[in-house]
Amino acid sequence: MEVNQGISFIPDLESGHEVDPKVQGQKMQALRQALLNWYGLSGRTLPWRQTQDPYAIWVSEIMLQQTQVKTVIPYYDRWLQAFPTIAALADADQQQVLKLWQGLGYYARARNLHRAAQVIVEEFNGEFPADLSSALSLPGIGRTTAGGILSAAFHQPLPILDGNVKRVLARLTALAVPPNKALNSLWQISTDLLDTQNPRDFNQALMDLGATVCTPKNPSCLLCPWQPYCRAFQLNQQTQIPMTETRSPLPHKQIGVAVIWNEQGNILIDRRPQSGLLGGLWEFPGGKIEPGETVEDCIKREIREELGIEVTVGDRLMTIDHAYTHFRVTLNVHHCRHLSGEPQPIECDEVRWVTLAELEQFPFPAANVQIIQALQNGSSLPVV
Numbered sequence: 001m002e003v004n005q006g007i008s009f010i011p012d013l014e015s016g017h018e019v020d021p022k023v024q025g026q027k028m029q030a031l032r033q034a035l036l037n038w039y040g041l042s043g044r045t046l047p048w049r050q051t052q053d054p055y056a057i058w059v060s061e062i063m064l065q066q067t068q069v070k071t072v073i074p075y076y077d078r079w080l081q082a083f084p085t086i087a088a089l090a091d092a093d094q095q096q097v098l099k100l101w102q103g104l105g106y107y108a109r110a111r112n113l114h115r116a117a118q119v120i121v122e123e124f125n126g127e128f129p130a131d132l133s134s135a136l137s138l139p140g141i142g143r144t145t146a147g148g149i150l151s152a153a154f155h156q157p158l159p160i161l162d163g164n165v166k167r168v169l170a171r172l173t174a175l176a177v178p179p180n181k182a183l184n185s186l187w188q189i190s191t192d193l194l195d196t197q198n199p200r201d202f203n204q205a206l207m208d209l210g211a212t213v214c215t216p217k218n219p220s221c222l223l224c225p226w227q228p229y230c231r232a233f234q235l236n237q238q239t240q241i242p243m244t245e246t247r248s249p250l251p252h253k254q255i256g257v258a259v260i261w262n263e264q265g266n267i268l269i270d271r272r273p274q275s276g277l278l279g280g281l282w283e284f285p286g287g288k289i290e291p292g293e294t295v296e297d298c299i300k301r302e303i304r305e306e307l308g309i310e311v312t313v314g315d316r317l318m319t320i321d322h323a324y325t326h327f328r329v330t331l332n333v334h335h336c337r338h339l340s341g342e343p344q345p346i347e348c349d350e351v352r353w354v355t356l357a358e359l360e361q362f363p364f365p366a367a368n369v370q371i372i373q374a375l376q377n378g379s380s381l382p383v384v
């Protein structure tokens with residue numbers, strides 16, 4: 001009985017075997033067909049697959065970066081209702097854009113979508129560009145996003161390599177190093193495998209395979225159309241591949257955060273600078289606690305430096321732990337009372353006194369939304 005040795009997409013350094021191009025081509029075709037057959041039976045029905053509108057597909061591609069489908073769908077629907085065209089998005093106020101994105105995280109994606117829509121209106125007559133180099137020139141669009149959009153909207157034979165696809169291809173070839181150390185090889189494999197006659201369905205199928213079958217933990221190999229060709233499966237290494245990179249523990253920052261009340265019962269909020277993490281979002285002011293500093297001293301110092309005002313620090317409202325990609329924070333949130341000085345936007349773009357009810361109108365990062373909810377629940381009234 002013939003034992004399937006899998007497929008050599010890249011030079012087999014261990015065996016040094018030459019790969020017969022004809023056999024290779026036949027295996028590639030078998031893989032394509034198996035994947036497309038599986039997709040026809042098991043592919044997901046998703047809103048952005050019902051359209052060829054490059055704008056709608058672009059929005060879905062950006063939202064799906066770092067975010068799961070079930071989370072994306074309501075955001076996608078609301079976004080297209082609010083901004084049905086590229087021109088509508090280009091015309092929108094950034095605060096409205098960020099508010100609609102609130103809760104999805106990685107806010108640079110929203111700012112880039114907005115900015116790119118304005119570039120498309122200014123430079124491409126309002127039409128999403130159909131060529132790769134123009135698409136790549138837009139803010140927030142890299143090679144895999146461009147491949148996803150142009151293959152789905154314009155049937156262009158362009159490969160993709162997102163996180164799901166890296167994992168599938170690493171397992172298919174039993175890649176012996178972490179995927180990010182073999183990106184050129186993985187791009188080549190994705191290019192070689194692509195069905196150039198049907199790139200839209202092929203790329204969507206590849207994404208679905210990674211999202212629903214070849215999942216990070218416990219891949220469903222017995223349901224997989226590529227199981228007969230998969231080296232990781234043959235070697236029983238599907239849970240060890242892809243290899244992971246050794247990571248040092250995330251740095252942890254302690255932050256003092258102030259909910260500052262004035263005599264009228266209004267609360268002071270500030271808008272973060274455009275550049276940097278959470279740019280353009282609103283927040284309760286505060287900053288990093290220095291070594292040896294108490295939370296109270298940190299808050300007084302930060303508020304003086306950031307806003308040029310004096311406050312008294314009162315009761316603790318709550319403590320929030322939150323993880324970002326490269327660090328973790330603990331927010332030590334206190335009620336504060338405004339004592340003196342007119343708030344100035346010294347280290348932020350804007351400051352405002354708002355009522356508790358008005359807080360809902362502003363885009364805040366997820367950790368700050370918890371503070372708003374606690375204030376709205378009235379679980380802790382200010383005692384300062």
Ligand code: SF4
Nearest residue numbers: 214221224227230238
């Ligand atoms: S056989 Fe298993 S490990 Fe290989 S591609 Fe399919 S699901 Fe992934």
